[in-house]
Amino acid sequence: MSYDITDRKxxxxxxxASEERQAFLLELxxxxxPLADPVEVxxxxxxxxxxxxxxxxxxYAEIDSDDAHFTVHHxxxxxxxxxxxxHLNGSYGPGYFAELHAGRTVMVSDAQHDARLSGDxxxxxxxxxxxxxxxxxxxxxxxxxxxFTLHFPTPHVWTPAEATLVEAVAERTWAAxxxxxxxxxxxxxxxxFRAVANLVPDLLWESRPDGFTTWYNERxxxxxGQTFEQATGWGWxxxxxxxxxxxxxxxxxxxxxxxxxxxxxxxxxxxDGVYRWFVVSTSPLLGDEGEDTRMYGAATDIHHLRxxxxxxxxxxxxxTRQLAETNAELASQTQAxxxxxxxxxxxxxxxxxxxxxxxxxxxxxxLLPGGFATYYEPEGTQWRLRVQAGDMRSPALQxxxxxxxxxxxxxxxxxPWQTGRPLFQDYYAPDTDGLGPLEHGTNAVATLxxxxxxxxxxxxxxxxxxxxVWSAADRAVLETIVRHLxxxxxxxxxxxxxxxxxxxxxxxNAELGxxxxxxxxxxxxxxxxxxRFLEPERAEEVLADLTxxxxxxxxxxxxxxxxxxxxxxxxxxxxxxxxxxxxxxxxELFEALKVTxxxxxxxxxxVQPLPIVRADRALLKQALExxxxxxLSETRGARYxxxxxxxxxxxxxxxxxxxxxxLSGEEAATxxxxxxxxxxxxxxxxxxxxxxxxxxxxxHGGWAWAEPELTGGKVVLAFPRDEAVTELEAFxxxxxxxxxx
Numbered sequence: 001m002s003y004d005i006t007d008r009k010x011x012x013x014x015x016x017a018s019e020e021r022q023a024f025l026l027e028l029x030x031x032x033x034p035l036a037d038p039v040e041v042x043x044x045x046x047x048x049x050x051x052x053x054x055x056x057x058x059x060y061a062e063i064d065s066d067d068a069h070f071t072v073h074h075x076x077x078x079x080x081x082x083x084x085x086x087h088l089n090g091s092y093g094p095g096y097f098a099e100l101h102a103g104r105t106v107m108v109s110d111a112q113h114d115a116r117l118s119g120d121x122x123x124x125x126x127x128x129x130x131x132x133x134x135x136x137x138x139x140x141x142x143x144x145x146x147x148f149t150l151h152f153p154t155p156h157v158w159t160p161a162e163a164t165l166v167e168a169v170a171e172r173t174w175a176a177x178x179x180x181x182x183x184x185x186x187x188x189x190x191x192x193f194r195a196v197a198n199l200v201p202d203l204l205w206e207s208r209p210d211g212f213t214t215w216y217n218e219r220x221x222x223x224x225g226q227t228f229e230q231a232t233g234w235g236w237x238x239x240x241x242x243x244x245x246x247x248x249x250x251x252x253x254x255x256x257x258x259x260x261x262x263x264x265x266x267x268x269x270x271x272d273g274v275y276r277w278f279v280v281s282t283s284p285l286l287g288d289e290g291e292d293t294r295m296y297g298a299a300t301d302i303h304h305l306r307x308x309x310x311x312x313x314x315x316x317x318x319x320t321r322q323l324a325e326t327n328a329e330l331a332s333q334t335q336a337x338x339x340x341x342x343x344x345x346x347x348x349x350x351x352x353x354x355x356x357x358x359x360x361x362x363x364x365x366x367l368l369p370g371g372f373a374t375y376y377e378p379e380g381t382q383w384r385l386r387v388q389a390g391d392m393r394s395p396a397l398q399x400x401x402x403x404x405x406x407x408x409x410x411x412x413x414x415x416p417w418q419t420g421r422p423l424f425q426d427y428y429a430p431d432t433d434g435l436g437p438l439e440h441g442t443n444a445v446a447t448l449x450x451x452x453x454x455x456x457x458x459x460x461x462x463x464x465x466x467x468x469v470w471s472a473a474d475r476a477v478l479e480t481i482v483r484h485l486x487x488x489x490x491x492x493x494x495x496x497x498x499x500x501x502x503x504x505x506x507x508x509n510a511e512l513g514x515x516x517x518x519x520x521x522x523x524x525x526x527x528x529x530x531x532r533f534l535e536p537e538r539a540e541e542v543l544a545d546l547t548x549x550x551x552x553x554x555x556x557x558x559x560x561x562x563x564x565x566x567x568x569x570x571x572x573x574x575x576x577x578x579x580x581x582x583x584x585x586x587x588e589l590f591e592a593l594k595v596t597x598x599x600x601x602x603x604x605x606x607v608q609p610l611p612i613v614r615a616d617r618a619l620l621k622q623a624l625e626x627x628x629x630x631x632l633s634e635t636r637g638a639r640y641x642x643x644x645x646x647x648x649x650x651x652x653x654x655x656x657x658x659x660x661x662x663l664s665g666e667e668a669a670t671x672x673x674x675x676x677x678x679x680x681x682x683x684x685x686x687x688x689x690x691x692x693x694x695x696x697x698x699x700h701g702g703w704a705w706a707e708p709e710l711t712g713g714k715v716v717l718a719f720p721r722d723e724a725v726t727e728l729e730a731f732x733x734x735x736x737x738x739x740x741x
Contacts, residue, residue, distance in 0.1 A: 021165055024052055028172060036187075038180040043074035045173040050076035050150065053162060057130070057151035059083055060173055063144050070147065080129045080153060100137040101144050105163055108133045110155035132156035134163065136170040146174055203268070203278070203299040205236070209256045211249070211295075220299075225271030241267035241275050252282065256295065259284055268299060276303035353489050353649075354387050357450075357460070360485045361389035364462055367477060371464035374401070375450070377457060378417070381407050386458065393441055393465070400435060409434050412447050413459045420456065422448040422479060424470040428463070444468040446475075448482045452489045453650070453721075460485070579616045579699055586610035586654060589617070590643055593624055601632040603658075606642040611652050613719045615700050623696040623704075627656065627715060630690055636660030636713065647721060651702065654717040663713050668706040671715075693717075 028048050035041045042060035050058030059075035064086070071086045089097045099106045108114055109132050111125035125131065132152035138145055148170035194217070197204050203220040207213040213236050221228060224239045237245060244266035255262035261283040267275040278299040285294040354375075361373035372390030376383040382404035392398045408414055410433045416423045425432070428445045444464040449456050460482050468474075587610040594605050613620075631638055638660030645654045663671070672694035694704040701720040706713065 021161070021168075024165070025168060025172065028169060032172070032176040035176070036180055036183055038177045038184065039073040041173065041176045041180050043076070045148075045169060045176070046074070046076040049148075049166065049169045050078065053150060053165075055150040056080045056153045057083060057128075057149075059149055060170075060177070061087075061147045061149060063089075063146060067144075080151070083128060083151075096135070097144075100135060100147055103137055103139045105137065105167060106133075106135045107158045107163065109157050113155075129153050132158070134158055134166055136163075136167045138170055138174045140174070146170075146177075148173060201301070205297050207295045207297070209284070209293075209295055211252065223270060224268065239269045241269065243267075248280070255282065256284065259286065265302070276301055277306045278302060356485060356488050357387045358389060360460075360481055361387065364478065364481055365390055368462065368464060368474070369466050369468070371444075371462060371466075374461045374463070376405070376413055376459050376461065378407055379404075383407060383410055383413050383459075392463075397435065405433070412445055412461070416447045416449045417456060417459055420449050420451075422446065422475070422482075424475060426469045427467075441465055444470065446470060446478055448478060450482060450489070451486050455647075457489070579619065581614050582617055583612050584615045584617050584620060585612050586645070589621060589624065593621070593628055596625070597628045597632055600629065601634070601638075603632055603638060604640050606640070608642075608644045610643065610645050610654060611719075613652065613700075614722050615719070619696050619699070623693045626690060627693050627704075627717075631656060631658050631660070631713065631715070638713070648718075650721050652719045652721050654719065656715045656717070657712060659712045661713070662709045662711045663706055665708040668708040671706040672704055 028045065031044050031048055032041055035044060046058040046060055049055075055076075056078050057075055057080050059072045061070040061072045063070050068089055069086055070089060072084045075083050077083075096106055108117075108125075111117060111131050111133070112122055114122075117125070125133070128151070130151040131154050133149060135147050135149040137147055148166060150166060197217040198219065200217075201219065203223055204217040205213050205220060206215040212233055214232065216228065216231050216236075220226070220231065220236075224231065226235060226239065229235075231239075237249075240248060248264060248266045251264050252262060261281065263279065263281050265277060265279050268278050269275050279302050280297060280299045282295050282297040285296065357375045361375070364373055365371065372388065372392050374385055374389075375387040377386050378384070383406075384404055385401050392401070405413070412423060412425070412433050423446070425445045428442050430436070432445075442463045443466060445461065447459050447461045450458045450460050462478065587607065590607055590610065594607075597603070630636070631641060636658070638658035640659045642657045643654065644657075645652055647653075672690050697704045697717060697719075702718040704715065704717050706715050
């Protein structure tokens, strides 16, 4: 007799496979349970499953937030290279990740013969020595977050049991990774909390609603001298002053019963036995049902405040008196603000910078008790007094200030000038600025830097004879006044520059008009004379009248007209030439011209540091060559030439001084004129093409003029100040990291 036991055997095999699967999953859980590092969880899960199924590679891959890459932190390998690292999605077929995003497990049994794969994709599998692979997606919150994958180096037909097992392992691995992430986040949070809790000066604790305390910060233990074991539970009550325990405990319980925060004061014993007053704040942590689950408390030392309370009460009367004085001061401030409003209106009426400063000095002194106000500007190596309001009460001090103070030796002026910040001195110590007994009588000083277009130009100072602590209101008023003065000076400088340009343009136009008028007048005599030749009957009469004197007059007139024609032709060429703006270092240009000038006439040069200007290099070189041909001409006999520069009213003035023949007022006034040829009243100076110099400078927005000197010559070339170029020069003089100030 025989029986068919196929079903029984299948059932036994299924049961055995299920038991083996459960045993494996139990082994996996035991291996993952103690792990706290998410990356270690991934590594162990890959190793356990890879060995169990005999795979050559197993890995848990996390999908990056950009959904374009995945990262394998660690993988299990057996005879194949590691796949750890960051990789681009889609390397193994466009449909590969599409299936995974759809939540479907992807299985490849034989990559080299899989019709779903292209040649490049088969090559990608071969490159990592893989012929069979399975990838299980983990979709969480509608997003693909991870993939668990296994690789085989040879073709492998995946069974349903294997696929089910990999899917189960993937889910368990994800759960273990998330648990490890959560635990790590919690541990990190607790570390941060304890680090912060131990930084604060307060005494902190955590307790149950009944008062049983489970945690203290280190400040509590350091202050009370208790160990954690001594303080835990109810031990904290030992540190509370006996007279405060009952009342504090009662109020704490009432707050717990009502589920409300509590704020009270009681004394806590220090480690040396001294009790100090603390303000204690507690707050409940409510559960889902609104019940108190935890209480958190903080104690802040207010003992010093308690001790000061008596002192504070004693000061109430003094404070009342101070308030009365403050009210009087506020009334004075109101009056001062009215004066300040009037100042703001008046500033718009002045263009003279020193007149503006003097007006502001008067307003500043009207706000403060007796004193004087001064304004200084650096000149060479000294501070020069430019404007003063009020009497210094010391003729000797006044004389010293008028004579000039040494730059770098007057801290009250040097410091605000160098730092760009105001300096307020409540107590002006004797000899603060090196003037010794001359400073006697000055008790409080405020010095503030004055700027125009963000460039320091001087220091505004207020000195008081009486003692005064500069209040915040004092500082704000003075700083506001100076700030408005900065704006007014900037505006005045801009208006002066516009007016200066307008006047210069008018001069050029008037000069050209005068030339045209004189030329027309000078043409009348020769034109009338030569027109007579057109009358045949008068030809002999004209020749008879051509005396030597008439001939000389005609010759001189024609020479003048030829000179005018030459100048007009040069002017036309100059005016039609385009101006190409570029950065031109004047120092380099003068150095080059010195070499050329030495061929004309040797001279000793003294060239101080010169600025960079924005100009047409070729035109500017032409102007300077013409100027130097005049300076070094034989008729002038110059042996020494000095070139300096300074910033003046929104311009940069380059001054060329020589020791040659002096210039009279009329010579200096006509040196650069276009019309000087037509009616020369003074001897024609060498370098008569000087009219080009002024025209070229004017085309750059500047000007050129000469100043009369008894001996020697002095010519000033004015260039418009360019703030961007000024910043570049400052950078070149003191680049970042050079250690300059």
